[in-house]
Amino acid sequence: MSSENLHEAREDLPEDIIDKHRAITSLIEEFDAVDWYDQRAAVTQDAELKAILIHNRNEEMEHAAMVLEWLRRRYPVIDEHLRTYLYCEGDILEAEEVATGKVDEDEAPAAGTSRPAATAAGDGSLGIGSLRDA
Numbered sequence: 002m003s004s005e006n007l008h009e010a011r012e013d014l015p016e017d018i019i020d021k022h023r024a025i026t027s028l029i030e031e032f033d034a035v036d037w038y039d040q041r042a043a044v045t046q047d048a049e050l051k052a053i054l055i056h057n058r059n060e061e062m063e064h065a066a067m068v069l070e071w072l073r074r075r076y077p078v079i080d081e082h083l084r085t086y087l088y089c090e091g092d093i094l095e096a097e098e099v100a101t102g103k104v105d106e107d108e109a110p111a112a113g114t115s116r117p118a119a120t121a122a123g124d125g126s127l128g129i130g131s132l133r134d135a
């Protein structure tokens with residue numbers, strides 16, 4: 002555990018919290034790498050290096066998505082929020098207002114477009130299966 006910064010004594014923490022800490026740390030590192038590659042790609046004058054850096058940045062995004070999915074499966078609250086905000090269209094803050102009932106979905110300016118994908122699919126899924134079948 003030398004590369005991880007626990008804020009409580011290791012022996013006090015259950016194994017699932019340690020694994021979540023590992024995943025969260027990895028997610029931070031993946032997005033840090035995305036940021037680093039973005040900056041380097043933006044300033045290099047070498048077109049081949051730029052292409053490599055962008056390729057590498059995109060791979061870090063894939064890694065981040067994988068870790069995020071692992072976390073989503075283990076944190077119901079993260080799952081709930083991702084279902085609200087991912088793939089919504091229109092104003093993101095309005096999606097919150099619709100989700101919390103502050104604004105009726107039918108009255109929101111972007112009515113029908115800020116619903117979570119699972120609701121839009123109507124079957125509780127995120128529609129991933131249909132993408133794979135395409």
Ligand SMILES: [Fe+2]
Pocket residue numbers: 031034060061064065
């Ligand atoms: Fe990575």
